[in-house]
Amino acid sequence: MPRQEFHGRIGRTYDESEPWWPEQTRAPEDAPNVLTIVLDDVGFGQLGCYGGLVDTPNIDRLAENGLRYNNFHTTALCSPTRSCLLTGRNHHSNAMAGITEVSTGFPGYNGHIPHENGMISEMLVEQGYSTYALGKWHLTPAESTSAAGPYDQWPLGRGFERYYGFLGGDTDQYTPNLVHDNHQEDPPSTPEEGYHLTEDLAQRTIEFIGDAKQVDPDKPFFTYFCPGACHAPHQVPEEWVEKYEGEFDMGWDEAREQILERQIEMGVVPEGTDLSPQNPDVRAWDTLSEDEQRLYSRMMEVFAGFLEHTDAQIGKVLDYLEELGELDDTLVVLVSDNGASAEGGPTGSVDENRFFNNVPEDLEENLAAMDELGGPKYFNHYPWGWTWAGNTPFQRWKRETYRGGASDPLVVSWPNGIEARGEVREQFVHAIDVTPTILEATGIDAPDEVGGYSQSPIEGTSFAYSFDEPDAPEQHVTQYFEMIGTRAIYHDGWRAVRPWPFGKEMTAEDLSATSLEDSGWELYNLREDFSEAHDVASEHPEKVLELAQLWWTEAGKHDVLPLDGRGVQRFAEERPQPGKPRDQYVYYPGGQHVPENAAVKVLNRDHTITADVTVPEGGAEGVLLAHGSRQGGYSLYVMDNHLRYVHNYVGVEEYEVVADAPLPEGELSVRMEFETTGEVNLQAGEGAPGTVRLYYDGEQVGEGEIPMTVPITTGLTAGLSCGRDAINAVSDQYREQTPFAFTGDIARVAVDVSGEQFVHEEAEMDRIMARE
Template structure:
């Protein structure tokens, strides 16, 4: 009884104490009653005509189903490149105002090219989370400047810090699908030494997305969710599963000319293009870059068709991911209450060149002119294209098919660079009138539209600062009103290429202006999009006054949107903050840890000579990888194999392998020297205990994005450098001894390295003060 009275006295006092001192927490946010789920699926480099509702022959039954019961937007435009489009999508701001006048690989110090989302700009995820939503993301982020992707970086611009409860995917601009170069879960790198046989990233992204939904529903049956699924497909390197490639076999034997005509015919049947639309031909259709199919040899046709079979398989795998999500929503009884958006971030890309490539990293990422004997397409067996051994990209002829009926490609301000597919589905939408929508919609309109459809108010501040006014405007009214208004005007800019759409008119400058001409100078073209949506009849000579007016209007928009300075000569891509110099200091690496991140590793090796110092203790049975950097797209490794030193160098797909002397039991001092030669080449030499041991006398230098997979010590992570070694041993973890010390020592930068390090951060801080 005494114990009972003691408990009562304690409980009473505890309640009294709680009523006096318990802090007042803000109310937990609740979503509006009946708020729908939201799924936004963004596909990388998908052309306007690459899915069924827009005329494609590629089977996309799941996207077709969404389109049949939803809305197909035929006049949707996006930014000419991926990061700018993603920034606009998530903030509702125009790309430059969102900090992304370029992809997230530069940092010259100007607001429009910061390659970081503005600190005062709430993202769609942040607004929805504040409105009571669970927020999930899988896939490609590409909204953090590359110098802040490493494990010691400030994570303020990573997905979880920009509004997502959960994240799984690749933070970088792209990755291999069979062996991803680096995966991040939430705020940490995924620590996995190698991937199982048959692994494929698109499948894992879908599984992760489904898992996030399932875990939410196991704990909260009603809370709405926002899922941003940003595909790494179909960006290069284009890869697909063997069984999916087999389903496309023979589909492209007729060639790109016939397939383009067939897609255009289907588009006319579907009403995707206006009557009277012309298919650009000749110079307007980049004929100089694309030979007629009939002019090709049989071997060329077979090779080029294989490239497109892989691309089509990758698109079909995207569609499969849509189907799996739809199926799970049906099983949960939530399909009717889910808004699903499927879109592309920009037009199809011509970066594969006229013949395509099986050596994706060999032909971009360097401003210097390549030597005349440079091999940009290392020959490989046809059946290997699309698989884990080949980093490929389809030829320009197929990119033109992807962008049917428009002209030009990704990074261009012609319609082929900015006119993209958009499908929206919401089976339970109130008052919906589904079908085609021809109104002009821009990527920045998507966030305001989603917020209106969900009933969630956008955040008005972030970090104690007022949020900037969005540039996007909701087009939610178009779901119920086929005749409702769309956007009237929008500027575009990409590496000095400019355009302005104003009503039915489009003024376009396909090249940067000369410096003396000023921002609105240079050669401008003019098109009446109502009569000529594919930009085949330039009316600039007929309407010079209108051209000048639109060029000046573009200039005014550019000033308002922090577009300047124009990157008219590529120099903005070469200026970097002085703080990056610390990333090029010598560094010691610990064995068996996750690989050093791609950009961090590149500062030690790319466009420079360097050395790797190793102190190693070997037993009599020592074997395995000492250090590896790169993958099948290009890289190098040092290993102990069959009792001898092994040096492997993968030159964009061509393997150079040399064996050194025997590895005796005991301690060894090892030096791997990589010295620059003329003609963008390296000499790779191994010294053991002070004596020369093995040498690869001259190989093409790796640069740009290669080596893409970072540095792993004691094993070969993920995509292997040496495929034969991988087949025999997998990641080939070093055993039979220990790696006591391993240190990278960068040498002087190459004369081809045009980067300029400036005290940008200090200057910006001084201005802010």
């Protein structure tokens, strides 16, 4: 805060002087607490209070004590939506057109949220609020997530006083990549000890709030709680899954019918709403084999357990606020960041890293894994038939600008501020409207300056006018949408959508920006057709033209241009990197692990790993360098006093080479050489084979063949660590001893990668987009 002018008197001595203290900043009298809960990849038709088939009693009680909105919209993607929620500006205005990993060098696309677009956390902390962020962030440029920073786009750099969660788009629920404030932190316990990330986040939320309330009970808080559920991996203890055994055997087609019936009964959708048309990418349930139906039902059971488990953790936070006597005076805003996700593909996946490496799913193997889905062994995701059902009654899903991708749950509860209970509101609301609504509820004006930065205008509209006036005319009447070239525009009850052709494989021409012509718009009259089931473009060509032109006008206002529908090419765009490319990377023990985007790239190329160590009397053991996770990677380590190298092929097979001789005591240099001996076979999901040689002080002590390596990526949640395996043990050989830290001394570990790098750009694009 700026220094305040001294209003006392300073004399020659204390007796001649009058002290004066700067005024403490306090929030407005009776300003409420604010709890914003952001779910991940939860569709419009998945919560119980929206007609879903999953029990969500705690979210339901929020709805019973407040409001549900059936016309709330997001951007159809996570990071862009979250930037809207926190700033009140559109995602392109925030330079967050997509996730930061697909940023480009244009103002609406570069992934750096301008400080001129202050976050609600920055606004409230300057007005006397405690501010906390917990869980998923995914708003830091990809090149800035390592210990090298910069940290100005980390939560503590954007107005949050405390943070505990993960910076990326997803993480393993049992062994997460945790960040506490501005540093990495190991999970407080293990999966075997019952650890689960969502439970941890809920407990930390309670602790953060309690820490301040016990000292200053009148100081309100703004808490941004983002558990990361129900994004893949769908992981939850078995007892939460058992409840749903057999509950989804009817299949996704029948599930859609049941959900719509419940939605109409609840008044969440208007009477007479039709189901959107058959999705051409989804097979009819009755055409699947019995084994497929059995597997896919189980995958949905796991998701259901995951969602109800998340609801239970939300319940813990709500119960705590009730115990404190704070719940009635807390504005709770619960949303999902986009529609349900189709990233599991048509068959679902038990380990998405196989998909990203072109390793085909095997039905028999997946059936064998069924009983362990949801546990720490698998990184599973359901098939996209359940995605479609989860977005009932709408078309399509996440990443697309149909209502299936962009229409999401919004529950608002504030017992002391909203008289209505259990009602549904139909006014159009967008993610950019949340921040101005919070400001109005707290009695705080949007500031002209935040942290020394003059502020841009807030682009959203408060929807507080609708709290106690169900029939109030909507005040947000125009809103554009754009996501990876797909477009839509809402205006005064009409919605026009410009999709890609269904079922058509995109050619290079399709993916180029020049192919994004204005033909192909669909038109929906939402006053009569809530679910976008009936395209009336041919009946109203003048309205199509009006809305298409309006889209271009809005695009020009909000940095949407240049319109960019590229896929692989967009990934290949040059962007800032955390360090200059080099032939040798040097790592040291004891520090933070290196995120995947900043780690050395060794796949499919000749390379060496050299560790300068001191082995104490009696020998040593432990990891020298590990890169990856149980889903794939490699590790150079010592066990039984012998140097070992293991290559984990996408969690399917581990290939190991062991030194013939024990490790000598004293100072020495140990080395692993990897020489490629064949070509990459991407179609078969096989990386380059190679010969591994092991050395002690230049003398060869072992050799072996690695017939198959990871071809593309060590995994979404992977990273590199020196002196221990810090994340999710690469090898089963030492998993029970994780992190299996080296018991000798390591001076440094150097990785030489002077061999030419192999990059498969299309597969890399698929990998990073799954982190949405």
